[in-house]
Amino acid sequence: MAGKIGAGAALARLDDWRAGDGERDTICKTYKFADFKTAWAFMSGCALKAEAMDHHPEWFNVYNRVEVTLTTHDVDGVSDKDVTLGVFMDTLAAKLA
C-alpha cells in the first residue's frame, strides 16, 4: 500500500494544483472546458482510469467546470496514487482543450 506523502510533496510534482482548504490532507484543481460535453468526456476518461487504479476522485461538475479533490482514504492523506491520477487528469484535459 502506497504511503502518505502529503499535499506539499504532491504539489511539487503537479502543475496548477493547490492544497485543499479543509482539515483533510487533499489536493484540488478546477478545470474549465469549452462546454458540458467536453467536461463529460473528461470525467468519463478519468472514471475509467480511476476504476483501473481502484483510486477515485471526489469531484463536482457544473456545465463546463469540473472541480476535483484528490486524497487517499486508505492512508488518510495524499499519496503517490493521487499524483498519478492528477497527472493523468492534466494530460487528458490538455488533449480536450
Ligand SMILES: C[C@H](O)[C@H](O)[C@H]1CNC2=NC(N)=NC(=O)C2=N1
Ligand atoms: C477498499 C478501498 O476503498 C478501495 O481499495 C479504494 C477505492 N477507491 C479509493 N479512492 C481513493 N481516493 N482512496 C482510497 O483509499 C480508495 N480505496
